[in-house]
Amino acid sequence: MNGQHIQIADRQFIPFLSEKEIQEKIASLAEAIDVHYKGKELVLLAVLNGSFLFCSDLVRQMQCDASISFIRVKSYFKTQSSGRVDEVLGIHEDLKDKHVLVVEDIVDTGTTIDKLLKIIQLHQPASVEVCSLLFKKDAFLGTAEMPKFIGFSIPNLFVVGYGLDYMEKGRKLKEIYQIVDSVKGQ
Numbered sequence: 001m002n003g004q005h006i007q008i009a010d011r012q013f014i015p016f017l018s019e020k021e022i023q024e025k026i027a028s029l030a031e032a033i034d035v036h037y038k039g040k041e042l043v044l045l046a047v048l049n050g051s052f053l054f055c056s057d058l059v060r061q062m063q064c065d066a067s068i069s070f071i072r073v074k075s076y077f078k079t080q081s082s083g084r085v086d087e088v089l090g091i092h093e094d095l096k097d098k099h100v101l102v103v104e105d106i107v108d109t110g111t112t113i114d115k116l117l118k119i120i121q122l123h124q125p126a127s128v129e130v131c132s133l134l135f136k137k138d139a140f141l142g143t144a145e146m147p148k149f150i151g152f153s154i155p156n157l158f159v160v161g162y163g164l165d166y167m168e169k170g171r172k173l174k175e176i177y178q179i180v181d182s183v184k185g186q
C-alpha cells in the first residue's frame with residue numbers, strides 16, 4: 001500500500017490538509033473572531049461530535065474569554081448527508097441577549113446548521129453566526145445563510161480526520177484526509 005494512504009474501515013484515504021495548514025487557519029479564524037466580538041459577551045456553541053478538536057484549538061487561540069457550550073446532532077449516513085437532522089442533546093444554557101457563535105467542523109448541504117439556527121433563534125440571542133472549519137460550497141443548498149467564518153472552502157468530497165469521522169473512526173487524526181474514489185450514495 002502507498003505510504004500516504006490510510007485505511008479506515010472499508011475505505012482508503014489520502015492526505016488533504018496538513019496539521020500545519022489547519023492550525024495556521026485556526027489562528028487566523030481566532031483573530032477574526034476576536035476582532036468581530038471585541039467587547040461583547042460571546043458564547044461558543046460547539047456542535048458535537050465533529051467539532052470537539054476544532055473548538056478546543058479555536059478557543060485556545062482566541063484572546064476573548066468566551067463561554068463554551070455544546071449541542072449534539074446527528075444527520076450523516078456513511079459518506080452522504082441523510083437530509084435529516086435529529087437533535088440529540090439540546091441547549092441548556094441561557095442564550096438570551098448573548099452573542100452566539102456556532103462552531104462546526106463542516107457545513108455540507110447546510111441542513112444541520114439550518115435546523116440548529118432555527119432552534120437557537122427560539123432562545124432570543126443578541127446575534128447568531130456560524131464558524132465552520134470546512135465548507136462544501138458545491139453541496140450547500142442555501143437554505144441557511146453561508147457561515148460568516150469559514151476555514152477552507154472545499155470541493156464536494158468526503159473527508160475524515162481532525163474531528164470528522166468515517167463510520168465513527170478517524171476523528172483523532174491531526175490532519176484531514178480525503179476519500180479515494182468517493183462513491184455517491186454510500
Ligand code: IMP
Pocket residue numbers: 050075076081104105106107108109110111112113157158159160164165166
Ligand atoms: P449537512 O447537514 O449536510 O450540512 O451535514 C453536516 C454534518 O454532516 C457535519 O456536521 C458532519 O458531521 C457531517 N459531514 C458532512 N460532510 C462530511 C464529510 O466529508 N466527512 C465527515 N462528516 C461529514
Ligand code: MG
Pocket residue numbers: 047048049050051104105106
Ligand atoms: Mg458536525
